[in-house]
Every structure is written in C-alpha cells, then in structure tokens.
Amino acid sequence: MIKRHPLKGGNKIKLGIFSANADGGLAITTVGERWKARWDDNQTAAQIADRAGLEFMLPIARWKGFGGETNSREWSFETFTWAAAIAAVTERIAVFMTIHVPVMHPLYAAKALATVDHISKGRAGLNIVCGWNPEEFAMFGVELDKDRYVQAGEWLEIMERCYTSTDPFDYDGIFYQLKGVVSRPPSIQVPRPVTMNAAFGDAGRNFAAQHCEYLFTTFTEIDEGARHVSEMQARAQEHQRQIGLYTVGHVVCRETQAEAEDYYDRYALHQADHAAVDAHIAGKREYSASHDKDAYDRYRQRFAGGAGSYPLVGTPEKIAEEIIRIHRQGYAGIALSFVNYTYELPFFCDRVLPLLRDAGLRS
Template sequence: MSDPDQKGFKLGVFSANADRGLSFSVVPEAWKAEWDDVAATAQIADRAGMDFFLPIARWRGYGGSTNVREWSFETFTFAAGLASITERIALFMTVHVPLLHPLYAAKALATVDHISHGRAGLNIVCGWNPDEFDMFGVTLQKEPYAQAKEWLDIIVKTYNSDKPVDFDGEIYKLKAAVSRPASLQKPRPVTMNAAFGPTGRDFAAENCDHLFTSFTDLETGKEHVTDIRARAQKFGRSVGVYTIGHVVCRPSQAEAEDYYDYYSRDMIDELAVDYHMQQKKNFSRSHEDEAFRLYKQRFAAGTGSYPLVGTPRKIAEDLAKFAEVGYGGAALSFVNYKDELPYFCQEVIPLLKEAGLRS
C-alpha cells in the first residue's frame, strides 16, 4: 500500500488520531491522542516498516462518561503534519464526502501528496451518523455513493485535464474547475473505502484501490473476500481487500486475555458503547447483523473489529489466517498505541517475515 517493494501482508495503524482509538474503555492508560504521542507513534510505525497510517473522520463524541472520540484531529492537516516527520509510511486522509467540496479535497489531497513525496492516500466515506451531519446542517443523499462517484470523478478529472473542467452531474455542477498542483501519484493518490452494503461495495469495486471490511469469524471473512473480488471482476478490475483488528499483545496468553477482559469488559463506558452500537445498527451497514447481538465486547474493545489477543506468536498466526482467507492486510488499533506498538513491531513483525508474509 506504500512501498511497492514491500511484498506480502500489509500492516497499518488505525484510528490513532482520535482519543481512545477504537476502544470504549475508561482505563487510565487509554489513548488520549495528544499530538506528541501521535507523532511518536507514527515514527515508530515508520521505522518498523509498517505500511500505512489510517485515521478516522469524527466530528462529535458518543456520550457516556468519556464522550469518546470527540477529541480527534482533522485528517488532511493530520496527514500533512505527519508527512514532514516520517519517511516511507503511507499517510491516509479520511473524508466524509457530503461535508467537503471535491475541489477543496483535490487541493488538500495534492498538497499532502507533494509534502510526503507521493505517500498520500484517501479513504472515501459517505458517513452514517445523522447526529454528526446535523451539526453541519447537511442531509445525507438518498444515494450517497452516487454522490461519492461524482465527487471522486471531479478530483480525477481536474488532476488530469490540461484545461478547466466543466462538470454537470446530479449533485455537482461546476464551471471551468481547476486544481493545481495535481497529485504526484497518477491518475490520483491511492484510494480506499470501507463499505459493507452492496451499493457501497460496488462503488469501491469500480472506483477504489482497496476495500476494508470487518468480519465476525474467518469463514464469514472469506465470504466477504469472495464477494468483493467478484464485484471488482464485474468492472474488469481487482481491488485489495483489507480488514481491521484490535490488538492486545503480551508475553503470555493468560496476561493478554486478562488485560483484554479488564479493559473491554470490566472497565467500559457502557452508555457510550451502547449508543455507538445502536447508531451503527440503525444507520450503518458496517457489520453483519449477528455481530451486534453476539459481540458487545468486541465493540467495547475495538469498535466491532476482530480481536487479536495473545502472545506474539498467537497474533502472528491469526494474521497468517487472515492472509490465508484472502486478506491483503490489516489496520490495527491498540489501547495505547505509543506504549504497545513497539512490542508488536519488535516481536510480531519478525514472525510474519519468518512465515513469508512480509519481505
């Protein structure tokens, strides 16, 4: 996803721009997303050879005692800041399409691509939480991915046209639009999407380079990979399929499991996680229906992502299973990124190399 010479299973850091990352825990060591800690984490990941740094886009919190994720850094300026202190890791921006005009996005994205010397990436999301959109006075389109397609088309056209672009779409109507400089990457920076429903997956299959999906178990995860690849084939394309996991890596299995239960069962923000799950269930198709009923702890621990809990070898084996069912990589979260990522990089990444999953 970043260095073309880095083969095999890709590894990324997910949601470090937001307080508590993906967890809904009240443990005192929970991630605060203070800038100096974020910057240090990005440099740890960069030096360790991890492939990408992926933020979430969040505008308000989820209530409860922590109001989790209300503290979060805006992702274009976030990526620009990290670009100047890292060397090789891909830096993604996550954008809610309805909240940002495509010409502004084109200019901001190209700016980060130049600052980073071609390491910018774009995570295109349409949004799902109406409480956030009410803040902006914006109503979601009935066909949000139709808007997303126009939005991305405008970016690509303005980057690759030698003259001003007229655009007459259902959503956007532009006259003599330009965006200079264009991105260094051609025809545009690498793109991803995390759609779960069929319309969103078709959008990603037709327009994006990678699609992220969550899953409850490996067999279901394999079905997701098959579905996404089939959709891409309809458009004569192939896309990378990635997933998401939350990590508790400790020297012993018992230590890892004890801490996992402590932070995600004994010390959770009940009101916040219940509100989040209800909003997700009502307005987002990001998980299988069964996930909301069966896996509350996974939502408390890592927003419904897959748990990677155990020794370095156990986690390396689990990631190998991801690769076996067809995933090209995983975006990972931690209770505290700065404290926990060094151990993961030191102990797990070499095991993945030994297994032939990374070069």
C-alpha cells in the first residue's frame, strides 16, 4: 500500500496524462499517427508514465463522437473498468476515473471506486463532471438540469456516507431518495479517494471549492492563470478549505522550435478534422462554460490541437520554461496530451523532466 496518494507527494508541479482512453486523445486531427486508443497502447503509455514518475492518469468520459472524418472520441474506454486495468499494470501512478453525475448512480460509483482503490492500493481518484453535451445525455434519457451541481453535492455526500457509515442509512434528498444503503468494502483512502472537478462557471466552481481537493481549469495565456488561482482559493477559504489548481496542456516537443511548430501546424491546422472541430466548438460554446468566451474565435487551432487547452509547443527547454511559468502562477499540476502518447511521451520524459528537476520543481 502506498503511504500517500501521488497527488499529495512532494513534487512542486505534478504531471499526468490526459484522455489516453479516447480515440484521438484531445487532438481532432486526421494525421496517420493519430492516437487510436487501443488497449495495448493505453497500457504501454501508462507504464511509460509510471516508470518516469508522472503522478496521474486522467481519462475523459465520452459516449458520442464529434462527427467529421474521424468521429473523434466516440471510441473510448469506460473509465472505471479502464482504471481498474491500468491500476493492475502500474505501481506508483494515480489512476483517476471520470464520471457524469446525472447518468451514474452514487451507490454503484461508490462500489466501483472502492474496488479500484483496493486494486491500486490507495492510488484511485475521481474526476466529478456534471456534463455539458445534451446529445450524450439524450442517449441515457436524461436532460441537463440547471441544478446539476446541487445533485452533485448530494451524490458525493452519499458516496462518502457509503464509506464512513457503519450501519445501513437512508437518504432523503432532492435528487436521491434511498433506503438501507450499505457498501463494502470502503475505500482505502479515508474518508474517500481524492476528488477533482473541471468547472468554469460559478455553480461548478462553488461545488469544487466546497467539496473537491483539486480544480482543473483553462486559460488562454499563462499570465492570466493567476486570477483563477486567487479566485478559487478565496472560494475555498469561505468553506474553511484549501484547493489545488491544475490545468491542461497539449504537447508537441521536438529538438528544434521550427520542427515543433511545423508539426503543430500540420496536425492542428492543415490536417485537422475541420467538421469535427466545428461540432466540438459549437457544442462547447452553447452548453459549456469551460473556456473564456473569446477563446473559441481566437484559438481555433487549440481546439483541433488539444480541446482548447494551452499549447506547449517547442524544444524541451521551451516547454520546461512554460511549465515553470505555469507553476509560478500558482498551479499545482498539468494534465498533458499528445497526438500519439507512446511515440511522444518517452522523448518528453527523457528531455523535459530533467530540466524540471534542475529547476527544483521535481525530485
């Protein structure tokens, strides 16, 4: 059993792999080497990250693709079973599950999450998402509820009570009315595995400040990142809590700056799946508050390159400098995506991680 969860370790900047469970990862591109998300490749990427000392694997929860030539992300592994398998083939890295609260019952989630926590010997984590895509929710016969973060609060309270109550309990809430609830085994982590939430809107951020250990957020420029940190710290302090902020970046790391920029233009401009990018941006713009409003118009390449996340494009030295700048804005970690994780992750680990160690951010 690990002594503490990897996200609570000593490195000043935590790094992890994002969206490897889904076709394309975060990239919406037609290049031949695009990520196919086959199981063997997921296992290989997880083991590379584990050996390199990265802190976490974070999957994306998707049920429907974005159309276009690639129908990006429709092929995706369900995150609880994926996490259980990743936990079984790794030793140190944290393994997260991502759930949509309205389509998963908290009692089932409590049992599944505890199972992964035992398989991983205390490395499990939960990314709590309330959802934004009405087409996906329609597949389950569920509508997006304006009070879905109220539902998320009840959902998480039930999960915690599943682990901490010694006797069966009833629950009478707005969204859940349950009788004689019991769930064993409890999680190894007490009172529950660590949680994160990705929210940009007011209701979502209030939920994260009140209930979660970590918040994922985006920014259009690094120097704008500090305002998210100070805002969330103030929200958490209202509840006598602390919260760590993480962000997301898509990586193109090459020997020269020109080589990196050329490849970024090739996969995220010239060979982007433009129809799928249009569908993704349209849905996000209408239903999600995950990005600044002007980001959709100013940074189309970023949505093809990495779902609107920040681009870390350049030499190992340039990328290390950018990560250091992000840390100085107050961020505790970054979830990283690549066009092809197994092809590109080894070079990133071999060349960027030593620079971060030299800068005192990682041991």
